Amino acid sequence: NAGVTQTPKFQVLKTGQSMTLQCAQDMNHNSMYWYRQDPGMGLRLIYYSASEGTTDKGEVPNGYNVSRLNKREFSLRLESAAPSQTSVYFCASSERDRDQHFGDGTRLSIL
Amino acid sequence: QKEVEQNSGPLSVPEGAIASLNCTYSDRVSQSFFWYRQYSGKSPELIMSIYSNGDKEDGRFTAQLNKASQYVSLLIRDSQPSDSATYLCAGLTTDSWGKFQFGAGTQVVVTP
Numbered sequence: 001n002a003g004v005t006q007t008p009k010f011q012v013l014k015t016g017q018s019m020t021l022q023c024a025q026d027m028n029h030n031s032m033y034w035y036r037q038d039p040g041m042g043l044r045l046i047y048y049s050a051s052e053g054t055t056d057k058g059e060v061p062n063g064y065n066v067s068r069l070n071k072r073e074f075s076l077r078l079e080s081a082a083p084s085q086t087s088v089y090f091c092a093s094s095e096r097d098r099d100q101h102f103g104d105g106t107r108l109s110i111l
Numbered sequence: 112q113k114e115v116e117q118n119s120g121p122l123s124v125p126e127g128a129i130a131s132l133n134c135t136y137s138d139r140v141s142q143s144f145f146w147y148r149q150y151s152g153k154s155p156e157l158i159m160s161i162y163s164n165g166d167k168e169d170g171r172f173t174a175q176l177n178k179a180s181q182y183v184s185l186l187i188r189d190s191q192p193s194d195s196a197t198y199l200c201a202g203l204t205t206d207s208w209g210k211f212q213f214g215a216g217t218q219v220v221v222t223p
Contacts (some may be wrong), residue, residue, distance in 0.1 A: 025139065039144055042213045044213075045210065048209070050208055050209045056210075057208070094209065097203050097209060098160070099145050100145075100155075102154040104153075105154050
């Protein structure tokens with residue numbers, strides 16, 4: 001069972017470059033989420049999608065865009081990367097108000 | 112006040128002892144709560160969920176929810192070195208359907 005799959009696992013970017021983080025889930029969940037995790041900060045919500053066709057801002061949306069491509073896929077785009085976006089990014093999915101299932105994370109460094 | 116607050120630790124616990132973790136929450140967080148364990152360099156994994164007032168036990172883990180005092184706790188009995196990890200408390204927010212709020216996490220270190 002794949003669960004939640006994130007790609008890539010590691011990435012190094014230069015300031016100003018753009019990139020898209022991919023996330024796919026095979027659990028038929030309606031809700032999907034993007035978080036970033038920085039040391040001592042816990043998980044902070046960037047964007048989430050309660051269902052296919054909807055997206056909403058979370059706690060730290062500035063500098064990011066998202067696309068809910070279909071029920072399975074939810075991508076996160078950095079249009080112009082900044083060093084402050086260096087972090088570990090987690091994608092998660094859930095069904096209604098039940099627990100979230102997380103991907104393995106993407107470790108992103110921006111120089 | 113942060114919506115979900117935890118002591119960052121580290122919480123040092125002798126092997127075989129009980130580890131007690133606490134989490135408080137604001138009015139903006141609903142009554143559904145989750146405890147996740149996160150090993151260093153790994154993703155969070157669910158340990159317990161609790162939806163109603165009182166205690167819920169699963170193996171060596173017990174979650175407690177006290178709605179009146181707005182706190183949720185996790186007890187780990189017979190702590191093992193493999194329990195050394197960061198424990199994240201999360202709750203569903205009341206302002207938006209399906210939106211979770213996480214605490215910053217408590218690091219637990221179990222010493223042999």
